[in-house]
Amino acid sequence: MEKRPGVFSGKVGLTFLTPALFFVAIFLILPFFWIFYLSFTNRTLTGVTAANPQFVGLENYQRLFDFDQWMRYGQFGNALKITFQFVLGSALLGQAVVGLTVAWAFYRRKGLLRETVFTLAVLAWIIPEVVVAFAWSAFLDVDRGTLNTILSAVGLGQPDWLFDYPLLTIIIFNTWRGSAFSILLFSSALETIPPSYVETADVVGASAWRKFRDIIFPLMRGHILTDLILITLWTFNVFTPFLLTGGGPTFRTELVSIYTYRTAFKFFEFGRGGAIAVVMMLINFMLAMGYLIALRRQKAVS
Amino acid sequence: MFRKAMLVRMLVIVAMISTLSAAFAGPAAAQDEIKLTMTCRCVADGVNSELVGWLLEHVIPTFEEAMAAEGKNVTVELVQFGGSDEQLKEQYALDLGVGGGYDLFSFDGFWVPEFVDAGLLQPLHTVAGDVVDEWEGWGHISEGIQAILGYQGERYGIAAGTDVREIFYRRDLFEEAGIEVPWQPTSWEEILEAGRILKEAGVETPIQINAGTAMGEATTMQGWDMVLLGAGQHMYDFDEGKWNVSSPAILDALNLYKTIYLDEELGDARLQLIADGRDRSFADFASGKIAILVEGDWFWRSAILSQMEEETRNEVVTWAKMPAKEPGAGFRGQDFVTISGGTGWVLNPNTDHPEEAWALLAHMSSQDMQLIWEEILPRINFRDDVPVAGDEVMSAMADELLPLTTVRPMLPDYAKVSYEAQLMTERVVSGEMSPEEAMEAYAEAVTDIVGEDNVIVIPVE
Known part of the structure; x- marks a missing residue:
């Protein structure tokens, strides 16, 4: 096949890219190297080490992986464990499953109900974080919250959600918050499946589950993979639960993002904060690599 | 050719933008209006609202007039900060760290060392010149109070006053429970006993002594220090220049927390662990869920007034001195x-x-302005020519407690050690650790911060 000439020459293309590359360099690449450098110093924002930071080698990393106290509340291991549970619960089990269920439930359907559900899901996704957190705080308040008012009216008591079940609460919160992406992605993926496949299955009298397992799922595998990787990355870095719980009580909702914030901006330990950020970047990098490799394999198969 | 034309076009756009912005900046620069900004943890109708009233109605107008009389066009903007003290400190550190921030800001004395060491603050005379040392006010401020915002012999600001800490209790609830008022416990046991009687009489969680990291410095000062001092020890040994990290006194203090929050449930452990526990403790005290609360005099003169009318406060709230574990201990x-x-x-x-x-700082710290301030909110003033006015309770607290008082060490590591003390109390009241384990973890963490040569360990028998 003859190669078609592009609309623009390579040089013009580069000219158009320059502003974007410039901003990426200033706001992403430079800070990355700055943080990488910081993570080998004892730099702080206040105190003597703010004015005269010193090179400390791997000390910050050693402290991060100090296995004596690793799993104690408020330590890095504990934060990693909580983050892992949070990602598993709210991204993989929560958003992906809700997304798939809703998309499948409204497959090839139109009408008011579908529009209402989709609109509400998208609203939950796009409302600013502070507004959402405020609404949920009011919703979950132990004495005067909407949820407990309803529950106690039907005789189910007044559970103290943010105190007794903090992790479960932020998992449900984040599922609610982010399911829209999965719903939309899976819905459009379903649209691409030729109706004739499902109709043929209908003719032979296949059950809904068999149709899903043997027709829909294999055709959607690529989309599901994309969805899982993307929401894992996002959930891994999410900070909004801080607005609900502040990472507490007793660090039981301290995600790694909150741990980083606390180290760098509450204790002003920039060096240590930098080390955590570098470890976080490595984890993100591995997740993204896994994504790219899986995608490539997927393409090779199809 | 194409590239050249494009370059020219881009240059023209850049030139246009800079001309435009210059045109907008022009008129403002032409007037020689001086804009000053100041901030504090103060919000109209919210936290420290009296301060906002005093600044906006008295200090700023008279200052602007005085400046106008000198032929200067000065306007002052007060930026009201509604977050916590910890968040305010964070804001200052970040602002100053990038060379910005408000011209004048309220500041807690114990933050000074770490900010000075970082080069974020400069001595007053370095910032404003000799006029500082010539100020008439220094002659009316004692050395001790000058030291509140001082460090290594330099003055970094002017203190707004000092405070004391004590027990506040609900006179009405005590009477209902049959405890004689005025009440002055002389040992920890007497506090616990009152708590038991109150609980029996239906006060849900009668005792509040701050614990946990969420309350920040309010846990260290109003909670931990008050208990530890009662057990006979200070967090820092001023004579030796070292930190007490493990001792029978620390263990006694932690056991008091355990008795109150876990063993006898005389206090509400949940309040110590949630994000807004301190504010809720004030609300619970006002609603009668809490009857005994250890706080600073700020609680009396300001915090409680956002929960109840001044008249009600005078009727139902009163105070007692915090006793040692046992008399003389x-x-x-x-x-x-x-x-x-x-x-x-x-x-x-x-x-x-x-x-x-x-x-502006000198003006607000002048005798005239401080006399007005005392009328709005009587407190222990920093000037010896401004007496506590019109509040006998406040005067009594000052007279009885100032002779007994001590202070925090002014050291850059203080904030970190203080956090570890808060964490230690949190570990006990949440049941995560026993007092012994929590003390061990504290000793480990503080030794890590200040170094092995700077800690004192007294073995527990």
Whole structure:
């Protein structure tokens, strides 16, 4: 096949890219190297080490992986464990499953109900974080919250959600918050499946589950993979639960993002904060690599 | 060819933008209006609202007039900050760290060392010049109060006053429960006993002594220090220049927390662990869920007034001195203990108008302005020519407690050690660790911060 000439020459293309590359360099690449450098110093924002930071080698990393106290509340291991549970619960089990269920439930359907559900899901996704957190705080308040008012009216008591079940609460919160992406992605993926496949299955009298397992799922595998990787990355870095719980009580909702914030901006330990950020970047990098490799394999198969 | 044309076009656009922005910046620069900004943890109708009233109605108008009389067009903007003290400190550190920030800002004394060591604050005379040392006010401020915002012999700001800590209790609830008022416990056991009787009488969680990291410095000062001093020890040994990290006194103090929050449930452990626990403790005290609360005099003169009318406060709230574990067992062999801190105002070294910023600070710290302030909110003033006015309770607290008081060490590591003390109490009241384990973890963490040569370990028998 003859190669078609592009609309623009390579040089013009580069000219158009320059502003974007410039901003990426200033706001992403430079800070990355700055943080990488910081993570080998004892730099702080206040105190003597703010004015005269010193090179400390791997000390910050050693402290991060100090296995004596690793799993104690408020330590890095504990934060990693909580983050892992949070990602598993709210991204993989929560958003992906809700997304798939809703998309499948409204497959090839139109009408008011579908529009209402989709609109509400998208609203939950796009409302600013502070507004959402405020609404949920009011919703979950132990004495005067909407949820407990309803529950106690039907005789189910007044559970103290943010105190007794903090992790479960932020998992449900984040599922609610982010399911829209999965719903939309899976819905459009379903649209691409030729109706004739499902109709043929209908003719032979296949059950809904068999149709899903043997027709829909294999055709959607690529989309599901994309969805899982993307929401894992996002959930891994999410900070909004801080607005609900502040990472507490007793660090039981301290995600790694909150741990980083606390180290760098509450204790002003920039060096240590930098080390955590570098470890976080490595984890993100591995997740993204896994994504790219899986995608490539997927393409090779199809 | 194409590239050249494009370059020219881009240059033209850049030139246009810069001309436009210059045109907008022009008129503002032409007037020689001086804009000063100041901030504090104060919000109209919210936290420290009296301060907002005093600044906006008295200090700022009279200052602007005085400046106008000198032929200067100065306007002052007050930026009201509604977050916590910890968040305010974070804001200052970040602002100053990038060379910005407000011209004048309220500041807690114990933040000074770490900010100075970082080069974020400069001595007043470095910022504003000799006029600072010539100020008439220094002659009316004692050395001790000047030291609140001082460090290594330099003055970094002017203190707004000092405070003391004590027990506040609900006179009405005590009477209902059949406890004689006025009440003055002379040992921890008597506090617990009152708590038991109150609980019996239907007060849900009668005792509040701050614990946990969420309350920040309010846990260290109003909670941990008050208990530890009562057990006979200070967090820091001033004679040795070392930190007490493990001792029978620390263990006694932690066991008191355990008794109150876990063993007898005389206090509400949940309040110590949630994000807004301190505010809720005030609300619970006002609604009668809590009857005994250890706080600073700020609680009396300001915090409680956002929960109840002044008249109601005078009727139902009163105070007692915090006793040692047993008579004579307190810090320095005292029967009763208290500790003082202090806040004030500092000048931003990055200010564009140091002369006017200092003039504002001197003006608000003048006798005239402070006399007005005392009328609005009687407190222990920093000037010896401004007496506590019109509040006998406040005067009594000052007279009885100032002779007993002590202070925090002014050291850059203090904030970190203080956090570890808060964490230690949190671990006990949440049941995560026993008092022994929590003390061990504290000793480990503090030794890590200050170094092995700077800690004192007294073995527990």
